[in-house]
Amino acid sequence: MTSEPIERRVSYLGDRLRACRCQCCGKEYFEVRDYCSNCGRKSYNKLDNIDLFYDKGTLELCTYINEPTNKFTKLSSYIYGIVSFHDGKIRVPARLTDQLIADNKTIDLSSLEGREVTPRFRRRHSVGKGDIVPTISLAFTLADEYYPHQEYKISQPKKDYDLPGIVGYGMYSSRFRIKEEGIERAVPFFDEDSVTAAVEAGKLALIHSSLDSALIGKIYAGSESNPYAVKPIAAKVAQVLKLGKEDGDIQAVDAVDTEFACKAASSMFKDACALVSYPKSNIDYAMVIGADNSQAAPRGWPGGELDAFVGYGGAAFIFGKKDVIAEVEAWYSCTSDTPDFWRRDGEPYPMHGGRFTGDPAYHKHVRNAASKLMEQCNLKASDLNYFVPHQPNPSFPVRIAKELGFKEEQFMPAIQMTKFGNTYSGASLVGLAAILDIAKPDDRILVTSYGSGAGSDSYLLRTTSQLLDKRNRQKINVKFLAENPFAEFIDYTTYRRLKSGM
Structure with a gap:
């Protein structure tokens, strides 16, 4: 069984x-x-x-592991090698991930060597259900795929x-897809889960915002597929992304x-908006992440009907009052x-109430939240540029959008579940990201999420010139992710x- 203190030390570095780099001679060390x-x-x-x-590295050399042993058996076969950084000053052991290698597939290793x-x-290897899930960033993907x-x-x-x-956002999903009856769904690779998606989405949001990660004072991580019953996702995201100021191996950030x-x-x-607006909070920026490795029983099992729509991925949004690209009105x-x-x-696996999930669940709450907000702001559907509904399947969001008076050009660009599946707590966030990708300054966007159990949140946003x-x-x-030619269908x-x- 892995010792938690050892796993803690390994994860802190990896x-x-x-x-580090010596100020005297310039020698670099991966530790x-x-x-x-030297000095x-x-x-x-x-x-x-x-x-x-x-950073970006170079795969100097690699080999093919045909029969993995011990904790790597679930990978079946994989490529392992040496990656160098900074013109060879640092060399690290590396596993090439996102490579699904068939038993009869011939690998031309020379075509991989020398590529960036x-x-x-990602997850590092398999462990038992009672162990800490080991993670690391010594897994690499080809930089041109x-x-x-x-x-x-940083600016x-x-x-x-x-x-x-x-002030910034990012969306993450897997390379792997399954396509059935005209619907594509993203599925995680062996070493991906809701935590890895949350970190990668947060990383992309920081890149987009160009904010120093030390300025993030709060992180909320929303998910219903945490690999732990007791242990937060947010703590791992905060450490990996170095959110808040660093104090040794502790981050000065509130994570929940x-x-x-x-x-x-x-x-x-709304909590993030309230927090960054309150002067005494001393928090200028807050990150909100929704990421899920959507759960469903296999077909033929009780509750297996859900498996037709579940996806994988998530999105991250950073909130603040400087360099805003979309104000929350x-x-x-x-x-x-x-x-x-x-x-x-x-x-x-979860269960659901059959047709009961439509009315009085999804439709009733989304209708109520969206219509009440429009009434509160004295707006009609025609006054808005885009509508982003929660999207658990292809029909629910279309039906509610039309019922509320929206036209297809207002809501169809937000419907991304036909490309990535239902990403659960990431679903409405991915839809919003898709709209922000194409919106113009001064566009008004209505976002209405839904959560079973049940409730809805509706937001009115107006984009700015900084978008x-x-x-x-x-x-x-x-x-880019939806139409990527390197997506692999299985x-x-x-x-x-x-x-x-794993």
Whole structure:
């Protein structure tokens, strides 16, 4: 059994890919140390910390592991090698992830060697159900394929806004897809889960915002598929992304998990806005992440009907009052005890109430929240540019949008579940990201989420001129992931095998 203290030390170094450089001779080390072995004692306390987390490396050489043993057996076969950074000054052991290798597939290793790669945050290996889930960023993907490298350039915020709003966002999903009856769904690779999706989405949001991660004073992580019953996702995200100021191995940030089915993240938008607007909070920026490895029983099992629509991925949004790309003008929430979807403690798969999930669950709450907010703001559907509904399946969001008076050009660009599946607490957030990818300055957007159990949050947003300025920083947006030529389609059996995880 893995010792928690050892796992803690390994993750502190490997999750972030921390390294150091000697001020005297310039020698670099993939480890945190007090002195340089090249310069000896004269270099004591003269080593600078360097960060490889956002860097791009080179796969120098690799080999094919045909029959993994011990904790790597679930990977079946994989590629392992050496990745170098900074022109070979640092070399690290590396697993090439997102490579689904068939038993009869011939691998041309020479075609991989010399190619640039990007670090990915993933599970490290398999463990028992009673162990800490080991994570690391020594997993790499090819930088010219599904996840291109993006530089993280930090800039100082410049323009103040009267209202709080979104200052940056990012969306993450898997390379792997299953396509049935015209609907595509993203599925996690063996080493992906809701935690890895949350970290990667947060990373993309920081890149888009160009904010120093130390300025983030609060993080909310919303999910209903935490791999732990007791242990927060938010703590791992805060450490890996270095949110808040660093004090040794502690981050000066408030981190909390939230849970309310599919609105676990969107419900925190209003909290984030209130927090960054309150002068005495001393918090200028808050991050909200919704990420899920959506749960469903296999076909033929009780509750297996859900498996037709579940997806994988999530999105992250940073809120503040400087350099805002979309101001939050108003919101409205509603709640009732409507048990349309549930998972009892200790049960691996959720159950649902059949047609009861439509009315009086989804439609009633979304209709109430959206119509009440429009009434509160004296708006009609024609006054808005876009409507983003929660999207658990292809029909529910279309029906409610039309019922509220929206036209297809107002809501169809937000419907992304036909590309990524139902990402649960990430579903309405992914839809919002898709709209922000195409919106123009001064567009008004109505976002209405839904969470079983049951409740809805509705938000009115207005975009600003800075939306276009920041758009140029994104290589990876919703359309890029949805239409990516490097996405790999698999069959149902392979999907269930991948979903079993490490």
